[in-house]
Amino acid sequence: MQVLMIEDNESVCKMVNMFFKKEGFKATFSHDGQQGLDLYKETPEQFDIIIVDLMLPSLDGMSIVMAIRETSKVPIIILTAKESEADQVLGLELGADDYVTKPFNALTLMARIKAVTRRSQATEKETVADADTLTTAFFKISRSTHELFFEDTPVAALTPKEFDLLYFLMAHPRQVFSREQLLEQVWGYQFYGDERTVDVHIKRLRKKISTDTHAFIHTVWGIGYKFDETE
Structure with a gap:
């Protein structure tokens, strides 16, 4: 190191x-x-x-x-x-x-x-091992190229953690994750009280991907967040 x-x-x-x-x-x-x-x-x-x-x-x-x-x-x-x-x-x-x-x-x-x-x-290692690409009704996200497209239009560059967070949520559509779970899955550990880190990244992602009709990333009050294109 x-x-x-x-x-x-x-x-x-x-x-x-x-x-x-x-x-x-x-x-x-x-x-x-x-x-x-x-x-x-x-x-x-x-x-x-x-x-x-x-x-x-x-x-x-x-x-x-x-x-x-x-x-x-x-x-x-x-x-x-x-x-x-x-x-x-x-x-x-x-x-x-x-x-x-x-x-x-x-x-x-x-x-x-x-x-x-x-x-x-x-x-x-995951990126080298495969070129996983997720395609939804609105989005296409690629780990191999680290790119995100909304209806074939490139989305403003995401930070590494924003990309990882969005990819994880998109890979589990409509599944609700608590802040603790997201910290563990995306950051790899718990912040022990610093859960607002997740909120900051969610806020930034919403600014970059939300439209007038779709929020895509939804808050489930008292529980956490989920990615859902149907709402």
Whole structure:
């Protein structure tokens, strides 16, 4: 596991690095936003996951996430202040796969890293193994090309997690899933209370695929969400 951690608090980096070494992870650290992005751009294929703080000198974490997402689907975990819910939501909307609030327990971060990369690797293997394409009355979605079409018209680009979530729901039409189930199936683990992550992604998907007559993704109050073209 090759980790790039962009975090300006050197004490935090030293503490986390002890856990990285214990797990056999190789880590590269940067304490400056622009320098961290430059390190990534030099050898983007080198890193298996990016961990980035949102508050950084010279270049903020949001800008780094956006820059990386222009060219790569590499897993990204953002580090945010506990009270900064708006930053957490925005980070997910921009394409981060997960967030960890500061101050954090290093064991929690390690668990998130393993879960995010495990899900990413599983998705890559599925894509290589087959070219599953789902076709419905309105949509066509392809894992091999990572494309979504609405009545033969390309839909605005989806983030990796938006795509995975939509594909999962479309593969189980009219079946209702709780937030916990979606976190487990799409993210590969539970957020233990951070279920609004699902809500954020559902909201983004609705903006991209809903029409005046069809919502496609429906809320089943008190239970969760389902994909249904018949309603």
